[in-house]
Amino acid sequence: MSVEAAGIGVGRGRRVAGKIARYALLTVLAIVVLFPIYITIVNSLLVPSAITSQPPKFFPTNPQWSSYSSAWDAGHMGEYLKNSFIVTILITVGQVVTAVLAGYAFAFLQFPFKRTLFVVFLATLMVPFEVTIVTNVTTVNDLGLFNTYWGLAVPFLATGFGAFLMRQAFLVLPQDLRDAAALDGYGHFRFLTRVAVPLARPAVAALTVFAFLAAWNQYLWPLLVTSGDSHRTVQIGLKQLRGLSIDQVNVTFAGAVIAVIPLVILLLVFQKQLVRGLTAGAVKG
Amino acid sequence: MTAAISDDRVVSKSTRRKERGLALLFLAPSLLVFGVFVFYPLIHNAYLGFYRTPPFPGLPKTYVGLDQYKDVLTSSDFFDSLKTTVLFAVMTVPVGIALGLALAVLAHQQLRGIGIYRTFFSSTVATSVAVAAVIFGTLMNPQVGLLPWLGVNPHPPILQNPTWALPAVAVTTIWQTLGLTFILMSAGLQTVPDELLEAARVDGAGAWARFWHVTLPLLSPTIFFAVVIGTIFAFQTFGQIDLLTQGGPLNKTNVLTYFIYTELIQNSNEGKAAVLAIALFLLTLLLALAQIRFLERRVTYER
Amino acid sequence: MARVVLEHVTKRFDGTTAIDDLSLEIHDEEFLVLLGPSGCGKSTALRMIAGLESPTEGTISIGERVVNDVEAKNRDIAMVFQSYALYPHMTVRRNIEFPLRSRRVAPTERDQLVSDAAESLGLAPLLDRKPAQLSGGQRQRVALARAIVRRPEAFLMDEPLSNLDAKLRVQTRAELVELQRRLSATVLYVTHDQVEAMTMGHRIAVLDTGVLQQVAPPQEVYARPANLFVARFIGSPPMNTVEGRIKRADGALVVELPGGHAPLPPPIARAVAARNLDQVVLGARPEDLRFGREDGVTASVTAVESLGHECHVACRLDDGQLVIVRQRSQADVPKPDEKVRLVAAPEVLHVFDPTTGSRVDGDT
Numbered sequence: 005m006s007v008e009a010a011g012i013g014v015g016r017g018r019r020v021a022g023k024i025a026r027y028a029l030l031t032v033l034a035i036v037v038l039f040p041i042y043i044t045i046v047n048s049l050l051v052p053s054a055i056t057s058q059p060p061k062f063f064p065t066n067p068q069w070s071s072y073s074s075a076w077d078a079g080h081m082g083e084y085l086k087n088s089f090i091v092t093i094l095i096t097v098g099q100v101v102t103a104v105l106a107g108y109a110f111a112f113l114q115f116p117f118k119r120t121l122f123v124v125f126l127a128t129l130m131v132p133f134e135v136t137i138v139t140n141v142t143t144v145n146d147l148g149l150f151n152t153y154w155g156l157a158v159p160f161l162a163t164g165f166g167a168f169l170m171r172q173a174f175l176v177l178p179q180d181l182r183d184a185a186a187l188d189g190y191g192h193f194r195f196l197t198r199v200a201v202p203l204a205r206p207a208v209a210a211l212t213v214f215a216f217l218a219a220w221n222q223y224l225w226p227l228l229v230t231s232g233d234s235h236r237t238v239q240i241g242l243k244q245l246r247g248l249s250i251d252q253v254n255v256t257f258a259g260a261v262i263a264v265i266p267l268v269i270l271l272l273v274f275q276k277q278l279v280r281g282l283t284a285g286a287v288k289g
Numbered sequence: 290m291t292a293a294i295s296d297d298r299v300v301s302k303s304t305r306r307k308e309r310g311l312a313l314l315f316l317a318p319s320l321l322v323f324g325v326f327v328f329y330p331l332i333h334n335a336y337l338g339f340y341r342t343p344p345f346p347g348l349p350k351t352y353v354g355l356d357q358y359k360d361v362l363t364s365s366d367f368f369d370s371l372k373t374t375v376l377f378a379v380m381t382v383p384v385g386i387a388l389g390l391a392l393a394v395l396a397h398q399q400l401r402g403i404g405i406y407r408t409f410f411s412s413t414v415a416t417s418v419a420v421a422a423v424i425f426g427t428l429m430n431p432q433v434g435l436l437p438w439l440g441v442n443p444h445p446p447i448l449q450n451p452t453w454a455l456p457a458v459a460v461t462t463i464w465q466t467l468g469l470t471f472i473l474m475s476a477g478l479q480t481v482p483d484e485l486l487e488a489a490r491v492d493g494a495g496a497w498a499r500f501w502h503v504t505l506p507l508l509s510p511t512i513f514f515a516v517v518i519g520t521i522f523a524f525q526t527f528g529q530i531d532l533l534t535q536g537g538p539l540n541k542t543n544v545l546t547y548f549i550y551t552e553l554i555q556n557s558n559e560g561k562a563a564v565l566a567i568a569l570f571l572l573t574l575l576l577a578l579a580q581i582r583f584l585e586r587r588v589t590y591e592r
Numbered sequence: 593m594a595r596v597v598l599e600h601v602t603k604r605f606d607g608t609t610a611i612d613d614l615s616l617e618i619h620d621e622e623f624l625v626l627l628g629p630s631g632c633g634k635s636t637a638l639r640m641i642a643g644l645e646s647p648t649e650g651t652i653s654i655g656e657r658v659v660n661d662v663e664a665k666n667r668d669i670a671m672v673f674q675s676y677a678l679y680p681h682m683t684v685r686r687n688i689e690f691p692l693r694s695r696r697v698a699p700t701e702r703d704q705l706v707s708d709a710a711e712s713l714g715l716a717p718l719l720d721r722k723p724a725q726l727s728g729g730q731r732q733r734v735a736l737a738r739a740i741v742r743r744p745e746a747f748l749m750d751e752p753l754s755n756l757d758a759k760l761r762v763q764t765r766a767e768l769v770e771l772q773r774r775l776s777a778t779v780l781y782v783t784h785d786q787v788e789a790m791t792m793g794h795r796i797a798v799l800d801t802g803v804l805q806q807v808a809p810p811q812e813v814y815a816r817p818a819n820l821f822v823a824r825f826i827g828s829p830p831m832n833t834v835e836g837r838i839k840r841a842d843g844a845l846v847v848e849l850p851g852g853h854a855p856l857p858p859p860i861a862r863a864v865a866a867r868n869l870d871q872v873v874l875g876a877r878p879e880d881l882r883f884g885r886e887d888g889v890t891a892s893v894t895a896v897e898s899l900g901h902e903c904h905v906a907c908r909l910d911d912g913q914l915v916i917v918r919q920r921s922q923a924d925v926p927k928p929d930e931k932v933r934l935v936a937a938p939e940v941l942h943v944f945d946p947t948t949g950s951r952v953d954g955d956t
Contacts, residue, residue, distance in 0.1 A: 018661070019646075023400070030395060034409040037392075040464060041412065043435065044424050058434040102322070105315040114305065115312035125319065128327045132525050132573050134546050135566045138337060138553060139330035159326035162319035192311055221417030223528035224546075228554070239419040239528070246423050246532055250432045260423045267415040278414070282469060283476040487644050488677035492738070493665040493694035502690070506681040 041264070048072070048257035055253050071258035075245065079255055080233050081262045084241035088220060089266075091156045091237060095219035098161030100212055106162070107170025108196050112182055122171075128164040133224065141228050155229045156237070160219065166211055169281070173207030174200055206280060213274045214281030220267060238263045331570070337563035346557060361564040366540075366548070370565075371572070373455065374544040378523035380459040381466075386515050388463065389470025390508075394500065396471075397478045407475065414468030418528035421465035426533045429457060451541045454534050458542055461529055466522075470515060477511030478504070517580050524573050545569045593778045594655035594745040595620040596641060601650030603636055603802075610636045612802040614650070618746070618780050623772050624807075625793035626782045629825070633802040634782045638748050641780065643667050655745050665694070670739035671748040674755065676731050678723040678738075684710075685719040688737045695742070709741040712771075729760045736771070746778040753788060765792060786826050790814065798822050816942075820949040823875050823942060829904060831875045832915045835946060838870050847874050847943075850911035851890035857938040859954025864943065872952065875942035878904070878918040881934050883926060888935035891915060893926045907932060 047055050048071050049064035076082040109115070110122055140159055149155030177200060185195045201208060226237045245259040271278055340350040341357050361367055392410045396403060413421075428435055431446040443450055447457045481504055489499045527546040530536060536543040536551060543551075545565060553562035596618040603611040610633045618624045626634045639645045641652055643664030651658050659667050670691070679687050688709055692702045710716050713733045723731055732752060739747055752768075753761045769792050772779050783789060789796045790810045797807040798821070806818035817823035823831045836847035836854070845861040846853040854874060856864065864872060891907035894914075903925050905917045915934065919925060926932050943952040 026395075026398065026400060030400075030403075030406045033392060033395065034406055037464075037467060038409055038412060040421075040424050040428070041416070043428070056432050056434050058438040060434040060438055102319045106319045109312045109315040113308050113312040113315070115309045121316065121320075124323070128323050130574060130577070131327050131331055132521070132570055134525065134527075134549050135334050135570045136327060136330035137549075138559060138563050138566055139333040140326055141553075143325065143330075159322070162322035164323075167319060192308075217414070221419070223417070223419050223531070224550075227531070239417055242419045242423045243532060246426060250430065253427060253430070253433065256423060256427050260420050263417070263420050264415055267417075268412075271415050272408075275408070275411075279472050279476060282414075282472050482675075482677070484673055484675055484677040485679065487642075487664075488671070488673055489679075489690070489694075490644065490664040491642055491667075491669065491671045492691035494690070495665065495694075498694060503679060 044257050044260050048254055048261050050254055052251050052253050055257075056250060068254065071254040072262070074252070074255045075258040075262055079241070079245055079259055080236070081238065081241055081245075081259050083233060084236050084238045085262065085266070087153075087235050088238040090153050091226075091235075092216055092219040094153060094157040095160045096212055096215045098157065099163055099166050099215040099219075100208065102162035103166030103170045103211060104196070104201060104208065106167035107172075107174050108192075108200060110167070110171040111174035111177075112179075112195075112200070113192065125164040125167050137224065137228060144229055149229075151230050151232070151235050153235060156226055156235065159225065160222075163215075166215065169207055169211050170204065173204040177203055206277070209274070209277040210281035213270065213277045216270060217267065217278065334563045334566050337559055338567055340560050342558045342560040350560065357560055358564050358567075361561055362568060367565070367568070369540060370543050370545050370548045371568075373540075373542065374524060374546075374572075377455060377459060377526065377542075377544055378520055380456065381462050381523050382516060382519040384459075385463045385466055385470050385519060386474075386512060389467060389515075390474045390512070392467070392471050393474035393478055394504070396475065410471045411468045411475075413465055414472065416465050416468070418462075418465060418526075419532060421461050422529045422532035425457070425461040425464070429533075445538075448534055449538050451539050454538055455542050458526075458529050458533050461533065462523075462526065465529075466519075470519075473511060473515055474508070477508050480511075481507045513580075513584055516584065517577055520576055520580065521573055524569065524576075545572070593621055593776055595622075595778060596746050596780065597651075597653045598637070598641070599651045599653075601637070601640065601647045601652060603633070603640060603645065604648045610802050611640070611647075614799075614802070614804055616797055616804060616807060618778055619794075620778055621776045622794045623769070623777075623779045623781065623792060625789040625796045626780060626799060627784070627786060627789040627796050627825075628799035629784055631801070632799045634784075634799050635750055636802075637799070638671075638750055638780060638782050641746075642669060642671050642748055668745045669748055670742065670744040670746075672732075672735045672739050672750065672752045674751040676723075676735040676752075676755075678731055678734055680723050683720050683722055684715060684726070684734050684737075687723070687734055688715075688719075688741050691738060691742045697742075705741050709737040712740070712774075713737050728756055729764065732756065732764065736768075740771075740775065740777075746780065747772075749779065749781045751783050751785075752781075753783070754785070768792065786828070790826070796826075798825065800825075816951065816953075817875075818951050820873060820875075820944045823944070823951075827877055829878050829916045829918070831877050831942070832881070833873050833875045833944070834909065834913055834915070835871060835873050838864060838872060847872055849874065849889050850909045850913070852888055852933070854889070854936070854941060855938050856941070856943065857954065860941075860943050860952060863952050863954055867945065867952065869945060869952070871946050873944040873946050873949075875944060876915075876936050876940065878916045880940035881915070881917045881936050882919070883917070883924070884933045884935035886933065888933040891932055891934050893928050893930045893932060895928060896925060898922070898925075907934065 043062075046062060046064055049067035049069065050061055051068055054061050106125065110118065136159070144150055144155045144158070147155075149158065181199065182195060185199055190198070221239065222237070223239050226240050227243075230236050230240065242259055242263055245256045248256050338358055339352060339354055341353045342350050396407045396410055426448065427433060429447045431437070431442070436442065436447075441447075443453060447453045485503055485507070486499055489503050494502065525546060526544055527550065530542055530544060530547045531550070534542040536547045546569065549562050549565045549569065552558045552565060598614055598616045601611055601614045602609065614637060626637060628634045636645060640647050641654070643659065643662065647660065651660055653659060654667055654669060679690065682690070685706060688706050689702060692705060697705070707716070710719055713736055715730070715733055715737055718726065718730060718734075723734065726734065732755075735752070753764055756764060765788060771777075781788075781792060793810055795807055795809050796813050798805040798813065800821050806813055806822050808816075808818075813822060814826055817826060817831075820833065824833065834849055836849045839846055839848045839853065841853065844855060844858075845864060846855050889909065891909050893905055894908050895906040897904040897906075901920070903919045903922065905919060905926060907915050907917060909915060917934065944950065945952055
């Protein structure tokens with residue numbers, strides 16, 4: 005009995021050691037991945053001379069919050085945040101509405117050339133943005149939308165991806181449901197708003213989060229169609245902060261933190277939806 | 290039962306007409322946006338390539354047919370940029386996917402609190418290209434103490450260093466996309482049935498053998514998707530270049546997107562920019578198609 | 593082949609006890625069926641033997657070595673999963689080979705073993721197909737081939753027939769029994785289907801909520817169930833059970849039932865008296881009941897099901913409890929709403945302690 009007991013003890017010991025090793029590896033990797041964000045937060049709270057010194061400080065013992073007010077006011081990050089929010093919400097609402105409408109049409113309506121039109125929608129995914137910028141800048145200018153919120157939003161109010169996602173989500177709902185609703189006197193629009201969208205809520209949520217993320221992080225287009233501070237977004241604001249001299253480097257870091265915080269909050273709350281949106285095309289092949 | 294849109298439903302003509310009208314109404318907003326901002330620009334862009342932009346503004350552009358296409362696409366500038374673009378993709382896509390996969394596998398274990406690690410590993414999804422570039426760019430400033438303290442102190446400094454500039458941008462990009470790749474690979478791992486891995490354990494396969502013979506083959510659709518999408522995104526890299534190196538030093542980071550940008554905005558050479566944009570489009574399209582053709586064969590779908 | 597021994601094995605998950613102090617031995621070359629309803633812990637027990645879970649307490653031995661700390665891949669057991677767990681991206685040949693490749697068996701020997709296993713299960717023409725191209729029965733045989741190819745010390749089977757259609761199930765049942773005999777294999781077979789248990793096992797181990805109820809050859813489990821759970825679980829239609837008070841009549845103990853009483857055979861009567869029971873649960877299998885003219889218990893027929901070779905007559909006792917009678921002959925079948933008398937010979941009655949559920953035997 006004692007030999008067996010010893011056998012169990014050794015085995016359990018070995019298992020515990022294995023577990024510790026695994027946690028250790030995971031922790032090391034987590035530190036590596038998070039380090040840039042960590043050091044950014046730290047540096048945003050240090051005095052510039054501390055950032056340029058060696059060895060570098062890894063913990064702000066005397067946090068200087070002034071960098072954040074500098075970034076917000078002098079760095080205009082507050083204004084830029086507002087602009088980003090407005091544009092992002094415009095784009096998100098636009099994308100979701102157009103995607104829901106288009107997806108519903110493909111899933112529940114009958115019309116000629118349905119297949120061709122769907123290919124057209126998918127084809128937009130194949131056209132890289134750079135091919136369109138040359139013309140789009142001119143178009144936006146001609147429409148008088150340079151340096152406006154609409155100018156920033158208008159090319160992105162519809163995506164093939166969104167329509168694809170919503171079509172897939174609506175296709176899962178049985179046609180019987182539509183037929184029953186029709187018998188109950190529901191026209192297409194009421195069916196869409198009262199039945200289809202509520203039932204497809206996960207997909208709508210996923211698309212919303214995904215669209216928000218993509219719109220918030222845009223760089224090239226805001227760069228091309230804005231100038232001056234009035235409508236600049238947070239991402240272009242970062243370009244300004246990048247140009248700050250080394251004696252204001254803490255403000256640069258503070259700006260980066262400000263740019264990230266809204267997304268961090270969004271993602272902590274909507275983690276599940278984001279994952280669903282990101283993997284919509286991938287996993288099923 | 291999935292929605293079988295039975296196209297042989299018997300409906301009245303007026304109902305059908307109403308549905309068609311409604312469909313048009315529902316599709317119109319999207320189609321309008323696509324028409325104005327995707328397809329028209331694509332065609333217009335091709336058309337612009339036929340016109341050489343004059344060196345001074347105000348002068349009319351001259352129609353040169355395919356000459357501009359020929360000149361630009363055979364220029365050494367273009368080839369260099371093309372090389373840089375491809376090199377950049379090669380640097381970022383395989384490494385990014387491998388790292389994302391490794392993290393996903395490690396975070397797939399049944400340990401208590403593994404959820405926290407998963408959140409950590411996916412955290413970079415909150416970062417944008419600009420944020421990542423500003424963070425890494427500032428850290429790579431030779432006056433910032435962190436890297437020199439670690440012994441990293443090349444001359445010239447990293448972002449001005451012809452050898453190290455592109456790798457530096459690549460590292461920044463890999464980090465920024467790590468969260469996304471991790472999420473993608475994690476989702477793929479969920480599709481590998483636990484029972485299969487258990488059967489492999491009972492059959493005598495160790496951890497590495499299980500990964501290589503069971504997990505990886507079953508993960509191939511996800512990896513395939515990641516490679517295709519990743520390559521497309523790699524070719525569209527812009528923000529990091531603009532914020533970190535502006536195409537330099539010595540044009541060593543002058544990827545096609547940045548080349549297009551400089552020609553359009555700084556040189557006001559609309560014609561040349563248009564040609565380059567078409568080249569980028571074709572490159573992306575051809576590569577995606579090639580990948581689909583050659584790689585999809587090796588993908589093992591369950592059906 | 594070797595024997596498998598579980599000694600005082602307990603498994604707890606987050607507060608629930610899945611397996612409670614299980615001690616069980618699977619003899620060398622025995623086909624032991626682990627039977628129980630879903631959630632009883634039988635799959636957990638199997639997985640612990642396989643090494644896919646580790647016991648919270650107790651020891652598990654395969655052959656003569658304790659394997660608690662031995663990894664699944666080194667335990668030298670083979671497992672057939674309920675869903676077969678075939679590698680979908682590999683051909684049948686590669687699937688069967690896999691355990692041999694893992695153990696670095698030499699190619700020539702490996703090929704020989706694979707073709708032997710494939711031959712014995714009739715899979716030779718399918719070796720280059722992929723699982724998706726096979727029928728359910730064929731996939732099951734591939735899973736079996738993969739298990740037998742390396743001649744392990746013991747086989748574990750987790751409800752391998754449940755995904756097959758009824759006809760194939762009957763056929764495969766016989767094939768599995770024959771396979772075990774041919775290979776002289778030690779097999780632990782988990783199922784919730786009592787027909788499989790009765791027809792396949794040398795012994796049946798009945799499990800309920802993690803506790804072993806009885807382990808005995810099928811006939812014994814059927815004829816002398818150790819408790820009410822086993823009595824009701826084995827047999828279709830299940831054993832009829834009715835509660836009754838113990839009364840003295842003409843100097844002998846009888847069980848008072850609604851509408852009559854049942855005399856107890858002397859050995860059981862003695863055991864009942866020895867335990868001071870004033871209430872018991874009486875059990876009678878449907879085929880042990882008949883319709884009589886006197887004695888017995890009054891009842892009223894509610895429904896008659898004719899199955900061709902026999903009839904199932906559902907009767908209601910005076911207090912409303914339902915009793916089912918199996919009658920072989922098609923003649924003299926009572927009709928619905930008819931009043932009948934149910935009789936049974938005292939020797940076929942089963943008596944159970946109402947509080948513990950355990951069998952009251954004449955010789956205890």
